[in-house]
Amino acid sequence: MRHDVFIAGYGGQGVLLAGNLLSYAAIYEGNNVSFFPAYGVEKRGGAAMCTIVFADGDTGSPVVGSPTVSLLLNPLSFEKYAAKVKRGGVCIVNSSLVDITGVELPGIEIIPIPMNQLALEIGDVRMVNMVACGAYSEMSGALAISSLEAALKKALPERNHRLIPANITAIEAGARAARAKKA
Amino acid sequence: MNSPVTEKIFVKGNEAVAMAALEAGCRCYFGYPITPQSDIPEYLSRELPKTGGEFLQAESEIGAINMLLGASAAGVRAMTSSSGPGISLKQEGISYMAGSELPGVIVDIMRQGPGLGGIDASQADYFQATRGGGHGGYRIIVLAPNSVQEMYDLTMLAFDLSDLYRIPAMVLADSVIGQMKESIVANARPEVVLPEKGWAVRGRGEGTEQNVVKSLKLGDGEMEKFHWMMHDRYQLLADKENRWEEYQTDDAELIVTAFGSTSRISKTAVTMAREAGMKVGLMRPVTLFPFPKPAYAALSERCKLFLTIELSTGQMVDDVRLSVARDAEVAFYGRPPGAGSLPTPEELFEQIAHRYRARPAVAEVTL
């Protein structure tokens, strides 16, 4: 199986860390992984984005035109990238910042998750990226929550390992919110 | 991580180059900062001293390549790395190294140009790399990785081939391959039997001949002889060291061909075409010099339509055209480098589908 996920937001939302976490989790599950941090003119506007492809076989192109799943954490990335999601794919949106009322994208399932709010409830808005990863795990079924948790040790620098329990709480909150949407 | 399945590490392409250099026994690194390759000197400034090696940030790329010349002449494994503007400055030194038959590894993480250009991925330095780049008429070995694993493996190979043939070797990648992270296995250095560097300058000592490393050749016929000797050596290199990858070419009626980053994007596009019922394959040269001409020639005996894809207005396509049979058609699709010009697999699929549908019908065999 080959999976791809695109993550975008603004600098400071931990987009690259989220990408690294999903990558380590995919490696943990025995996959090959490509993590491609996109940069270019967009980088200067403070935008951050990355594409992760993982597969038990060949990862193929690190560049993906229409991702199967996109995690869009701010209004700008929603505007720019929501419509690029593959037909039949899923667009997980940070509904704390993005107003999706009335928005319809034919063939794309939009899953609003109030990521900032959930992160704040855990005590740190910087956990939005972890909430997003938890929601991804639940929606895609591609990576187990336990793999994400195991991967934290690799994705976080040593000095931040004391934050692992809080990160786990955030991942689980994201997964729970997504599960409620699925039901 | 106590991973249950693999012993894979997750690193950037540029870091893989630096790790491979250490594993290959590189003793000296000389470089000058330039994006998008600075991870290489940054990694080696930290790690090379721990192994007793020398890391030196030169005052310029001209300085760096000449330091490489000196270290190689002294018989140790050495490396430099840069990108477009810096590689241009190194050309003088590379020419001197080629003229002095010196090994040495040069890593080029291509960025868009000409001039200052920008830092986005490019393949427009294909000609500069494969045609020698400097003055005098020479070639260097050019290896084109398309994954982080190959950044690692081909960097080690570059050291071996360079020592074996006494030709400078270049690892030619771009900012996509340099900046992306992948899971790789940090293989141990392969066992290769290499000749002694009897030519190296180590101090004359007693009872042995003086060693001289030079490119000045003034004797009657001396330079002509040198050129023919190198010509034969390039031929030997072509006979023995061509490397390429084929994917689904057996029954292909259209073969896509690309190197480095675009070959990765192309491969997914080829898979998409197969899923849509089209008989499409991929041919990827791994060595750009030597260019795997015989492999192209063989493919063109059974497939008459090629599509070359590059991040330029067309450079490698010339070599493809020179390699295939006369009755094979070589089409081209290019996205010159720059922000926003990296093609997606979907875009390449469209290009493939459109060419595939328009291909001349294969003559029906009627009885």
Place this chain on the structure above:
Amino acid sequence: MKQVFTRPESLKDVPTHFCPGCNHGTVHRLVGEAIDDLGLRSETIGVASVGCSVFLYGYFDIDVIEAPHGRAPAVATGAKRARPDRIVFTYQGDGDLAAIGMSEIIHSANRGEDITVIFVNNTTYGMTGGQMAPTTLPGQKTSTSPYGRDVSKDGAPFKMAELLAGLDGVAFSARVSLDSPKNVLMAKKLIKTAFQYQVEKKGFSFIEALSSCPTNWGMSPLAANQRVTDEMVPYFPLGTYKNRADL
């Protein structure tokens, strides 16, 4: 009320890309003011170097040539020789001027080219992400000197204002800093003097401006400014090292 902070006419009314607390903006402003004060805007050609100041053409409303990395003094030499009646200045970082461009700066200074060189010394390669520069202080950690600059291997930092002052072709060489209002005023005065010397065809004029790079130093703008005062100024003393008018 007297308006003290107007934008010099030589500068465009656009936001810059410089990081918060970066002194490049201040130096741009002082150069713009000097050009305005001397009424040189229409006849000045700027030569941009490669570094964080590469977008010089985006901020100065004057003609600009973009030079290859380190080659600005050579490009300026060409422009000045082609148009001796114009005012030509280069604006270069420490990596650009004192590493890759050392040959060009020394030779144009020695030839006494009638140009002005503005040299922004921030002890690092700002644009490429904070690598060691020829002016990195002893012991200073950068991304390519992770164990601190080792003078026994990398040499000591270049003191460019002093070094160039020793060349006969140099008419004016001074080092300024922007870490206090008093020093900014001094910098303003000396930058203007440097351009004035070019107007009077006195020969090569050089200004070294000690500057902060909060981003690559990993410091807040305030702490970075303090570092200029506490570490840079003692190592790179301020002052005028050559003034042909004194001779």
